[in-house]
Amino acid sequence: MRIQAKNIEQYYGIEYVLREVNVEIEAGSFTAIIGESGSGKTTLLSILSTLLNPTSGEVTFDGKSVGELGNIDVFRRHNIGFVFQFHYLISYLTLRENIALSALDDESVEPLMESLGIGRLAARYSDEVSGGERQRAAIARALVNRPAVVFADEPTGNLDTKNALGVYELFKRFSQGGTGFVVASHDKKIAEYADTIIEMEDGKIVKISKR
Amino acid sequence: MITPIKALRKNRFKTALIFISMSVSISAIFLISAISGGVVSMYSAMLKTDGDIIVTQKGIADTFFSDINRSMCDEIAKMEGVREAGALILGAAPVEPLPIVGIYGVSENRFKSYTLIQGSTPKNGEVIVGSKLYETLKHPKTIILSKQKFTVRGVFKSRIGFEDGGVVMSLEDAGALFHKSASIFLVSLDDLTKSDTVIEKINLLTPDIEAKTTDSFIDSYNQFKIIKTSSDVIGAMAFLMGILGIVSMMSMVVNDRKTEFGIMRSIGLSSWVIIKKLLAETLIIALVAFCVALGVSLGVLELIEHADKFQGYINGEITVSLALNVFIVSVVMAMLGTLLPAIYAARIDPMTLIQRGGS
Ligand SMILES: Nc1ncnc2c1ncn2[C@@H]1O[C@H](COP(=O)(O)OP(=O)(O)OP(=O)(O)O)[C@@H](O)[C@H]1O
Ligand SMILES: [Mg+2]
Numbered sequence: 001m002r003i004q005a006k007n008i009e010q011y012y013g014i015e016y017v018l019r020e021v022n023v024e025i026e027a028g029s030f031t032a033i034i035g036e037s038g039s040g041k042t043t044l045l046s047i048l049s050t051l052l053n054p055t056s057g058e059v060t061f062d063g064k065s066v067g068e069l070g071n072i073d074v075f076r077r078h079n080i081g082f083v084f085q086f087h088y089l090i091s092y093l094t095l096r097e098n099i100a101l102s103a104l105d106d107e108s109v110e111p112l113m114e115s116l117g118i119g120r121l122a123a124r125y126s127d128e129v130s131g132g133e134r135q136r137a138a139i140a141r142a143l144v145n146r147p148a149v150v151f152a153d154e155p156t157g158n159l160d161t162k163n164a165l166g167v168y169e170l171f172k173r174f175s176q177g178g179t180g181f182v183v184a185s186h187d188k189k190i191a192e193y194a195d196t197i198i199e200m201e202d203g204k205i206v207k208i209s210k211r
Numbered sequence: 212m213i214t215p216i217k218a219l220r221k222n223r224f225k226t227a228l229i230f231i232s233m234s235v236s237i238s239a240i241f242l243i244s245a246i247s248g249g250v251v252s253m254y255s256a257m258l259k260t261d262g263d264i265i266v267t268q269k270g271i272a273d274t275f276f277s278d279i280n281r282s283m284c285d286e287i288a289k290m291e292g293v294r295e296a297g298a299l300i301l302g303a304a305p306v307e308p309l310p311i312v313g314i315y316g317v318s319e320n321r322f323k324s325y326t327l328i329q330g331s332t333p334k335n336g337e338v339i340v341g342s343k344l345y346e347t348l349k350h351p352k353t354i355i356l357s358k359q360k361f362t363v364r365g366v367f368k369s370r371i372g373f374e375d376g377g378v379v380m381s382l383e384d385a386g387a388l389f390h391k392s393a394s395i396f397l398v399s400l401d402d403l404t405k406s407d408t409v410i411e412k413i414n415l416l417t418p419d420i421e422a423k424t425t426d427s428f429i430d431s432y433n434q435f436k437i438i439k440t441s442s443d444v445i446g447a448m449a450f451l452m453g454i455l456g457i458v459s460m461m462s463m464v465v466n467d468r469k470t471e472f473g474i475m476r477s478i479g480l481s482s483w484v485i486i487k488k489l490l491a492e493t494l495i496i497a498l499v500a501f502c503v504a505l506g507v508s509l510g511v512l513e514l515i516e517h518a519d520k521f522q523g524y525i526n527g528e529i530t531v532s533l534a535l536n537v538f539i540v541s542v543v544m545a546m547l548g549t550l551l552p553a554i555y556a557a558r559i560d561p562m563t564l565i566q567r568g569g570s
Contacts, residue, residue, distance in 0.1 A: 042565055051477075051562045077479025084564050088474040092221035093214070102478040141478060153565050 001027045001062055001079065001148035001180070003048060008057035010043055010203075017043050018203045021057070025182055025196075027148050030175040032191060033184040035200030041184035042153050044200070048182060049080060049151040077102055081142030081150035081179075085157040087134040089126035095137045096122035103144045116140050116170065132163035139170060149180035156187060168193040215491040222464055229460045230496050236453030237504035237541050238511075240446045244537070245512060245527030247442030253526060255429045257371045261324055262297075262397030263406060265428045266413060269421040272433045274301055274395050279420050281382060281393040284318065290412055292405045297321040298393040300385040306378065307355050312344065313377035314356070316385020321397075325379055330365025335384055337364040341375035354378065357388055373526075398422075450544055457493060457548025465489070465556040472556045473564045482557035489553040490546060497545035501538055505529070 003025040010018035018040045025031050025048070033041045046052035048059060050066050058065050061079070069075045089098045095118060100109045113119045116136045121129050126137070135155065142150045152171075156164035164187060171181045172193045183190060191197050199207040219226045258265060266287070268277040281298045288296040300316030317324075322332045325339060333339050338354065338361045345351070345366045353360050361380065369375045386392060398413075400406060406424050413422040429435060465472070472485050512527045 046562060046565055051560070051565070071481075073476070073479050073481040075479075076477070080479075082477045082561070082564075086470075086564075088470050088564060090471050090474070092217040097214070101475070102480055145479075 003149065003180075003182075004060045004063075005044075005048060006058050006060070008044070008047055008054045008059070010040075010047065010052075011055045016203055018047070018054070021203075021205055023048075023198060023205065023208070025149065025180060027180045028175055028178045029196055030171055030181045030194045031183070031196040031198060032194035033182065033198045033200060034186070034188065034190065037186065039200040040203040041200055043203075045151055045153050045182060045184045049082065050076070077104070078145060079148045081145075081147040083135075083139055083142050083150060083152035083155045085154040087126065087138040089134060089137055089141075091126055094123050094125055095129065095133075095140075098126070098137060099140045099144055101141070105145075108144060108146075109140075112140050112144060113137075132159055132166060135159060135163070135167060136170070139167070143174060143179065147179065149182060150174075152181065152183040154185055155183060156185065161189075165189065215488065215495055218488070219492055219495065222467065225460055225464050225467075226496060229457055229464075229493065230500050232456030232460065233453055233497055233500035233541070233544070234504045234507070236449040236456070236544070237500055237537060238507050239449035240540060241504055241508035241529060241533075241537055242511060242527065243442045243445045243449070244533055245508065245529050246515075247438045247527075248530075248533065249527035251429075251435050251438055252528075253371050253373060254435070255425075257374060258397070258425045258429065261321075261399075262425055263400045263403055264398040264410060264413070264422050265425050266396035266398065266420055266422045267394070267428075269419050275303075277301075277394045278391040279393050279396070280417075281318070281386070283416055283420065284393065284396050286416060287396060287398055287413055290409060292401050292409050294399045294401050295320060296396055296398045298382055299395050299397060300382060300389055300391060301394045302385060302389040304356055304388065306344075306348070309347070313373055314385060314388065315374070315377055315379045316382045316389070317379060318382045322379075325367035325369065325374075327365045328368050330363070333362075333364040333380060335381050337362045338378050338380040338384075339363070339365040339367050340379075341377050342366055342368045343375040344377065347376070359388070397425075450540060453544045454548040457545065458551060461489070461493065461549050461552035462555070465552045468556070469559055470564060472559045473561045476557075476559060477561035477564060482554075485557040486550075486553040489556060490549050493545040493549040494542065497541045501541045504537075504541075505534060 005021055005023045008018055008021040009016060021044060033044060035041050043052070047054045050059070050072065061069060089095070093101070096109060096113065099113065100106055103109055110119065110122070113122055116139060118133055118136050118140065121133060126134055156167050159167065168190055171183065175181050183194070195211050197209045198205055266279065267274055268279050271277045284296050284298040287293060297320050298318040299321065302314040302316070303311050304314050306312040327339065328342060330339065340354070340363055348354065351363055353362050356378070367379065382393065398409070400409060410422045410424070413420070475485055509529060512529065516526055
């Protein structure tokens with residue numbers, strides 16, 4: 001899937017937080033959005049992922065605008081995964097149940113957990129595992145329906161360096177398997193893993209570099 | 212099925228509050244319906260078994276105030292198609308030490324409808340008492356009614372709770388006590404299909420009496436309507452209170468679990484799935500609350516029935532159809548109470564999960 005953002009502008013009151021943003025995201029790529037705090041990373045990510053409607057401009061998925069995608073729930077369930085800074089695992093469900101919550105195919109849950117190194121934690125609750133394991137479970141939940149693209153906002157914000165690098169590793173591995181990743185982050189180290197880096201400053205894209 | 216139970220256990224405190232509020236309102240609905248229904252059905256049973264036609268003073272609101280001339284009873288008894296006609300005086304008076312006891316003055320031919328378990332039919336100056344009253348008064352030899360002493364001639368047992376707590380005497384004695392000739396006549400017929408002609412004839416006797424079939428009398432009887440209406444109103448209030456309790460607790464629950472519903476939306480679960488989850492949770496509470504309320508109500512009714520204080524006047528029965536109706540009411544209550552908070556939950560924007568600015 002190809003996601004295109006054309007001429008995105010976002011205003012809050014009289015202030016613009018995004019201006020003249022044009023980006024293209026390819027399936028199977030690992031795109032990092034980096035920039036100073038307040039530069040507009042989260043805002044751009046929310047718009048790209050259909051969570052936020054821009055003041056002007058348009059986001060298209062394979063040429064279709066958000067309005068043409070049909071039922072947005074169905075579209076999200078099949079095509080988009082989300083990873084947030086906080087894991088937001090449901091505390092009364094086991095890790096496995098959390099991941100299976102939206103799974104279209106229940107069989108895929110165990111192998112996925114195995115491949116993320118949390119297979120043996122299937123029956124544990126989120127408060128019975130470490131922070132890194134929680135975030136990996138959240139990533140598994142985002143990946144369970146093999147979405148075309150996963151959006152992540154500061155996915156390592158609550159993790160130490162070692163766990164953070166582990167998460168980038170995972171993103172890299174799964175992007176090579178065909179899933180696209182769009183990750184907003186403060187962390188400069190993400191640049192070593194991503195294949196496209198979008199640098200933002202004051203609501204504008206100042207540089208796009210590919211490797 | 213397991214997931215909603217897990218969710219309920221996780222939110223134990225609020226689950227308990229919803230459960231209590233539901234149990235209380237369901238019990239209230241049960242009790243008020245059972246008791247009002249019990250009073251009405253007991254009284255109707257008494258009238259129905261004893262006659263096909265009931266004659267009262269015209270335009271009277273309550274048989275209690277009815278005053279008709281007992282001599283007409285003999286005329287009615289002679290009418291074609293009439294098997295038997297009896298006169299009754301219905302009254303109530305204090306019987307030391309009880310503040311109020313039902314007094315039934317009956318014509319000679321009606322004594323047979325009281326099954327004696329002890330003693331014999333009373334003559335003037337004598338009474339028979341219901342078995343319950345007999346126990347309450349600890350086997351009295353005499354009773355004092357309006358400063359007059361009556362000998363207890365016998366004890367009767369009646370299926371009808373409040374009769375069992377009452378006193379039966381001759382029509383003459385009751386007439387002297389309450390200063391009236393008769394309250395009502397109860398007429399039984401040879402052929403029920405001829406009731407219209409008999410009623411017509413009775414109504415022609417004198418303009419100040421009114422004859423009705425017992426069925427239509429019961430339907431139109433004001434006291435019953437008042438009892439039924441007030442029980443319906445109280446029941447509806449309990450229902451509303453139940454709904455309000457659920458709405459307010461569920462709103463808190465939804466607020467506590469905002470991120471849970473946000474994440475469900477973000478992974479593409481539809482609004483309907485979220486609404487169903489919440490409905491399932493309250494339905495489970497409703498089922499348990501219904502069972503508990505049923506148990507509590509049966510217990511309370513049992514207590515009331517055996518409480519001397521009420522002397523069988525209050526007697527409620529939970530029939531299968533009442534239980535079924537209340538069950539439906541409980542389910543509707545749970546659904547209505549949950550719907551608004553659930554719709555709110557289903558609309559939570561996953562955007563709220565994104566940490567904004569400066570983190
Ligand atoms: N709902 C809002 N109303 C008004 N201003 C907002 C709103 N959301 C974001 N902003 C502003 O938009 C700008 C960009 O915010 P955004 O969250 O996109 O930054 P960011 O690059 O993600 O920052 P951080 O690295 O701190 O997360 C900020 O100046 C912020 O204050
Ligand atoms: Mg941000």
